[in-house]
Amino acid sequence: MSIPKPAGPAPSNAWALKARRLRALVMKEMRQILRDPSSIAIGVVLPLMLILLFGYGLSLDVKNVPIALVVENPTPEALELAGGFELSPYFRPVILRSTAPAQQLLLEHRVDGIVTIPQDFSRRFTLGNAQVQLIVHGGDANRARITQGYVQGVIGLWSARAAAEGRASPMQPVGVEARLWFNEANDSSYFLVPGLVVLVMTLIGGLLTAMVMAREWERGTFEALLVTPVRSEEILLGKTLPNFALALVGFALCVVSAKFLFHVPLRGSIWVLLGASMLYVLIALGIGLSISSWVKSQLVASQLTMLATFLPAFMLSGFLFDLRSMPTVVRWITYALPARYYVALLQSVFLAGDVWSVIVPNTLALVAMTAALTLGSRAAMRKQLA
Amino acid sequence: MSRIATTLRRILALTRKELLAVLKDPRSRMSLLIPPIVQALIFGYAATYDLNHVAYAALDRDHTAASRQLLAGLDGSGIFERVADLERASDVQSIINSRRAILVVQIDPLFERHLLAGQGAQVQLIADGRNSTTAGTAMSYFSSIVDRFNSRWGADHGIAPPAVELLARAWYNPNLETRWFMIPGMIGTLTLLQTLMLTAMSVAREREQGTFDQLLVTPFRPYEIMAGKAAPSMVVGTIQACGVLVVAQLWFKIPFVGSYVTLFTGLLLFLLAAIGIGLLLSSVAATMQQAMLYSMLIMMPFSLLSGLTTPISSMPAAVRYLTIINPLSYAIDITRRVYLEGTGLGLLTADLWPLALLAVITLSAASWIFNHRIQ
Numbered sequence: 001m002s003i004p005k006p007a008g009p010a011p012s013n014a015w016a017l018k019a020r021r022l023r024a025l026v027m028k029e030m031r032q033i034l035r036d037p038s039s040i041a042i043g044v045v046l047p048l049m050l051i052l053l054f055g056y057g058l059s060l061d062v063k064n065v066p067i068a069l070v071v072e073n074p075t076p077e078a079l080e081l082a083g084g085f086e087l088s089p090y091f092r093p094v095i096l097r098s099t100a101p102a103q104q105l106l107l108e109h110r111v112d113g114i115v116t117i118p119q120d121f122s123r124r125f126t127l128g129n130a131q132v133q134l135i136v137h138g139g140d141a142n143r144a145r146i147t148q149g150y151v152q153g154v155i156g157l158w159s160a161r162a163a164a165e166g167r168a169s170p171m172q173p174v175g176v177e178a179r180l181w182f183n184e185a186n187d188s189s190y191f192l193v194p195g196l197v198v199l200v201m202t203l204i205g206g207l208l209t210a211m212v213m214a215r216e217w218e219r220g221t222f223e224a225l226l227v228t229p230v231r232s233e234e235i236l237l238g239k240t241l242p243n244f245a246l247a248l249v250g251f252a253l254c255v256v257s258a259k260f261l262f263h264v265p266l267r268g269s270i271w272v273l274l275g276a277s278m279l280y281v282l283i284a285l286g287i288g289l290s291i292s293s294w295v296k297s298q299l300v301a302s303q304l305t306m307l308a309t310f311l312p313a314f315m316l317s318g319f320l321f322d323l324r325s326m327p328t329v330v331r332w333i334t335y336a337l338p339a340r341y342y343v344a345l346l347q348s349v350f351l352a353g354d355v356w357s358v359i360v361p362n363t364l365a366l367v368a369m370t371a372a373l374t375l376g377s378r379a380a381m382r383k384q385l386a
Numbered sequence: 387m388s389r390i391a392t393t394l395r396r397i398l399a400l401t402r403k404e405l406l407a408v409l410k411d412p413r414s415r416m417s418l419l420i421p422p423i424v425q426a427l428i429f430g431y432a433a434t435y436d437l438n439h440v441a442y443a444a445l446d447r448d449h450t451a452a453s454r455q456l457l458a459g460l461d462g463s464g465i466f467e468r469v470a471d472l473e474r475a476s477d478v479q480s481i482i483n484s485r486r487a488i489l490v491v492q493i494d495p496l497f498e499r500h501l502l503a504g505q506g507a508q509v510q511l512i513a514d515g516r517n518s519t520t521a522g523t524a525m526s527y528f529s530s531i532v533d534r535f536n537s538r539w540g541a542d543h544g545i546a547p548p549a550v551e552l553l554a555r556a557w558y559n560p561n562l563e564t565r566w567f568m569i570p571g572m573i574g575t576l577t578l579l580q581t582l583m584l585t586a587m588s589v590a591r592e593r594e595q596g597t598f599d600q601l602l603v604t605p606f607r608p609y610e611i612m613a614g615k616a617a618p619s620m621v622v623g624t625i626q627a628c629g630v631l632v633v634a635q636l637w638f639k640i641p642f643v644g645s646y647v648t649l650f651t652g653l654l655l656f657l658l659a660a661i662g663i664g665l666l667l668s669s670v671a672a673t674m675q676q677a678m679l680y681s682m683l684i685m686m687p688f689s690l691l692s693g694l695t696t697p698i699s700s701m702p703a704a705v706r707y708l709t710i711i712n713p714l715s716y717a718i719d720i721t722r723r724v725y726l727e728g729t730g731l732g733l734l735t736a737d738l739w740p741l742a743l744l745a746v747i748t749l750s751a752a753s754w755i756f757n758h759r760i761q
Contacts, residue, residue, distance in 0.1 A: 038676045046679075050686060057691045057705035060519050064699075081550075106557070108733065109723075130550045138559030139722055140567050142435040142519070143697055148554050149526050159550050173501055173539045174456070174532050177508050178525050181482060183515030191517045207682060211675045218594075295413055298594075299587045302678040303417045306579060307425075310686070315429045320695055322520040324439045330431045344485070347516040357484035 021230050025238025029212075033242055042207050043246030047200045048253050054196050055262045060188040062090065062146045068102035068111045069093040075122035081132070082117065084158045090150040112137050113147055182351040193264045194346040195319030197254045198339055201277065202313040204250050205284020206291075208243040210305035213292035232381035240285055247281045258350070268349035272359060276349070279366040280342045284309070286373035293380055313339040341365045396606055400614025401621075404588065408618060418584070422576045422626040426633040429572060433695070434564040440465055440524045442489040443481050445472040450498035452539075456509070457491070459531050466527075478512060488514040489524055501539065558726045569634045570725035571694045573627050573653070574717035578660050578688065581623035583681045585664025588615055590677035608756045612749075615668075616661045623657040624650075634725075644724035648731050652720035655741040659713040662748025669755040688714045716741050 033039040069085055071078050085093045094111065096102050102114045113136040124130040134151050136144040183190045216222040225235060255273070258264045266273070287308060292301045315321065316330070317339035323331060334340045341362040348358040409415050442460065446453050460466040469487050472478065478490050492510040500507040511528060513521035540547055559566045592598035601611055631649075634640050663684060671677035691698075691705060692714040698706060709715045716737040723729035731738070 036673070036675065038673075038679045042679055046683065049683070053687055053705070053708075054690055057687075057701050057708075058696045059700040060696050061700055062697075066699075125550065128546055132550060132552050134552055134554040136554065136556050138556030138562055138566075139726060140697060141556075141559055141562040141564045142523070142567075144556050144559070144562055145523065145526060148552075149529075151554070152552055155550050155552055159548060173506060173536050173543075173545060175506060175508050176511055176525075176529055176532055178511040178513065180513050180515040180518060180521055180525075183518045183521075186515070186518055186522070188518055190515070191519070203682065203686065207679065211678065215675070297411070297414070298674040298678075299591055300411070300414050300417055302587060302674070303414075303580065303583060306583065306682070306685075307417070307421050310682075311425060311429070311579070314690075315432050318517070320519070321433055321435065322437055322517065324441065325434065325437045327431050330428055333428065334432075348483075348485075351516050352483055355483045357480075 018234065022234050022238055025230060025234060026241050029238055029242045033246065039208065039243075039246065042204050043243075043250050044253065046204055046207075047250035048257070050200050050203075051193075051196055051254050051257050052261070054199075055189065055193050055257065058189075058192050058196070060142070060192070061186075062143055062150070064092045065090060065113070065143075065147050065150070066092045066094070066111045067147075068105050068114045069095050070099055070102050070114060070116040071095060071097065072117065072119045073121065077122045077125050078117045081121075081155070081158050084154045085115065088150070088154050091154075106135070106137060109137070112143065113151075115151060189262055190264055190351060191347060192319075193258045193262045194350045195317070195343055197251075197258060197346055198280075198317060198319060198343050199310070199313050200254055201247065201251060201280060201342075202284050202309045202339055205247055205281050206288040206305045206309040208247060209239065209285045209288030210292050210301050211298050212239050212243075213289060214296055214298045214301040215292075217293075217296040218298055233378055236289065236377060236381060239289065240282075243285055244281060247285065248278070251277050251281065264350055266350055267353040269354055272354055273346070273349050276342065276345045276359075276363055276366065279363070279370055280338060282370050283338045283366065283373060286370070286377060290373065290377045290380065293377065312337050316340070317343045319343050338366060338369050393607075393610055396610045397613045397617065400606070400611065401617040404614060404618040405621065408584070408588070408622070418580060418622055419625070419629075422580070423629045423633060425576055426569065426572055426630045427637065430565060430569050430633065430638055433568045433572075435519060435523060436562075436564050437520065437523050437527065438465055439467060440489060440527065441469045441487045442466050442491060442524075443470040443472050443478075443487040444468055445475065445478060445490060445492040447495045448493050448497040452498035452501050453493045456493065456532070456535050459535050460491070460528070463527075463531055466531075482512065482514050485514065485516075488521060489528065491528070502543075504545070565638060566640050566726060567722065568694070569630075569638055569640060570721045571692075571718045573630045573634070573721045574656060574714050575689050575692065575694055576630055577623050577626045577653075577657070578714050578717075579685060580626065581619045581657060582660050582664040582667075582685060583678070584622060585615060585619045585661050586667040586671065586677045586681045587674055588618075589665070589668035590671050590674045593672065594674050609753050612665060612753055612756060616658075616665065616749075619661050619664065620654075620657055623660070624653070627653050627657075640725070642725055643728040644726075645728070645730070648729075648734065649721065649724045651731065652717065652724065652734065652738060652741070655738060655745060656713050656717035656720070658745035659741050659748060662745050662752060663713070665752035666748050666755070669752050669759065688712050691715070692718050694718055710740070711744065713741055713744050 069082055071082050082095060085091050094105065099116060105111045106114055113134060116133040118131065118133065121130050132155060134148065136147050138144050180186055216225065259266055288305055291304045291308065295301050295304060313319070316334045316337055323334055323340070326334070344358060345362045348355050408418065444457055446457065461468055470481060472481065472490070481487050482490060490512040492512065494508070497507045509532065511525060513525055515521050537547065539545070556562050592601065635642055664681065667680040667684065668677055671680055687708070691701065691709055692712055698709055698715060720734055720737050723734065
């Protein structure tokens with residue numbers, strides 16, 4: 001009466017086998033990682049180095065702008081206004097008596113602008129229509145615009161004081177009282193550092209896996225893997241898991257330095273941050289894996305990974321440049337980039353808190369991308385094996 | 387004399403072989419020629435701090451002719467788009483939080499009455515600081531619209547204009563378009579990324595595949611091998627730079643006012659320095675993965691801290707010292723000044739000699755390491 005056992009235990013056996021095969025694969029990958037220090041460097045040293053370097057180095061704040069201040073006639077009013085520029089933390093003026101040397105300084109890029117307080121400034125000020133001239137170096141348009149605003153500010157402050165002392169006409173009909181939410185100190189590192197975390201995670205995710213498949217193809221070890229009983233998805237999973245763990249270590253380092261070194265507030269919940277980041281790391285790893293199993297050459301894989309990850313995450317993610325001001329076609333491209341959603345998530349979770357109307361749609365987009373990548377890379381593997 | 391001829395012949399032969407190795411594979415060919423042009427096009431549009439679309443919400447609690455006139459000034463600007471009319475102050479939070487609007491303009495009751503009484507009125511502006519640069523730009527656009535409103539209101543109601551007026555002009559970029567500044571800077575940036583990596587990887591590949599030893603047993607001298615590896619990258623880099631230059635002029639129509647001789651003098655020195663760095667990296671990397679890692683490690687700081695997107699003068703002193711060894715920061719300065727200002731070689735010496743020095747140092751260091759590794 002030896003009836004062969006029905007399907008009952010068989011699957012559990014298959015599962016156990018599967019788990020064992022997977023463990024073996026993960027072990028193999030881990031050994032490979034541990035033996036080549038470059039992977040550890042990518043996972044741990046690279047993120048730390050990048051976040052430190054860029055966190056300190058990148059800043060869009062404009063301070064200590066070198067300007068040439070031409071006081072053509074040192075009357076009390078002109079000198080008082082010039083004093084306003086000297087006291088302002090935004091300017092580092094060089095005081096001159098005529099325009100010619102100032103223009104030379106501008107040509108040589110020693111100053112960013114020329115402020116001229118003309119000969120007849122005091123006389124026209126008593127008449128109520130004085131003028132101050134500003135020439136800015138327009139090359140860096142953003143900086144030029146900010147500089148112009150600061151010059152306006154210094155003049156406004158000085159005329160307000162003159163008005164208060166009854167020496168000038170009173171203030172403007174409408175004044176603007178501006179408040180900057182989430183970033184009261186107007187410190188550009190508040191939004192740059194969360195963006196940098198995205199950049200770093202994109203890069204290390206892609207770098208960790210970009211070469212692994214291509215390397216097996218190039219060295220011919222892929223065929224050796226194929227004759228073993230492991231399945232294609234197990235190979236993929238075995239390559240993903242150790243690198244996933246490594247990338248999360250990098251992520252933790254980034255968040256800790258954002259919070260404790262750069263003092264960027266973390267106003268949302270750490271779990272939302274972690275969940276979104278795990279999804280994003282999976283996507284970044286998946287992009288590297290797909291490229292590397294598609295091109296089968298380490299040289300081309302490395303070029304493509306760099307093109308597909310670093311620069312788009314830098315330019316098209318909303319990390320620096322406003323997405324809504326891009327032309328429609330370019331904006332469509334940004335919808336295809338996972339970095340876009342992750343930047344929106346991180347900027348909100350760090351600076352604004354758990355804003356569900358931002359978190360839910362962006363997380364859903366990331367989930368959809370993870371699913372698409374998983375299915376895509378499995379299909380790609382199957383096809384290559386066939 | 388014949389020795390020089392042999393050397394040249396050998397270098398040419400190696401260059402040909404390298405170019406063939408790079409260009410015969412269609413994927414690799416595409417990955418070298420197409421991306422810089424596509425990137426210049428896409429990033430040319432994307433990389434701008436200028437705003438042409440600012441979504442704002444209005445919270446008008448005055449509902450008078452004056453408040454409507456102010457808001458009409460915004461709507462008529464072509465930049466501001468009103469996405470909502472809010473009723474209550476409590477709505478401000480959700481519209482900013484959800485990123486539907488980046489500005490909320492709040493006009494208090496009695497706005498018009500204060501204006502008519504000559505007391506001066508205030509408008510409150512709330513901006514989303516999650517990207518404080520965008521917010522700052524939007525706020526400055528808003529201020530200029532308020533200025534326009536003020537001068538019209540003043541003219542209509544006989545109020546004296548401000549006692550001191552600022553006349554501002556921007557040289558070299560009269561409309562203050564960021565694009566004029568970004569795209570010339572990209573000539574160097576887009577070229578650097580691929581030439582550096584191509585150089586670093588091509589040696590590492592020979593190492594990994596074992597063909598480097600075969601090269602060594604040929605009668606080639608180490609410096610000839612190096613020159614043979616450098617020349618193809620030089621060719622690729624020059625072609626890429628030309629591609630970006632063409633996009634800048636023909637597509638984005640940014641006027642080129644300088645001299646091509648000056649520009650390419652700078653670019654060739656820059657490419658030499660970049661290739662020197664690539665060779666230096668490849669001489670220390672054992673595998674392609676390492677070569678890629680090292681080039682990434684070098685390239686990210688070089689491109690982010692080059693002055694392309696954030697000004698070098700805003701960096702802290704310690705980081706600014708690092709830009710001294712960054713060839714890209716010199717290249718960007720050269721391309722921008724030659725391109726937009728027509729600066730001549732004389733004023734550029736401060737950029738040119740560091741590039742030349744970097745090229746000499748990296749190339750000789752690389753050849754020294756090559757020699758020592760071989761022995």
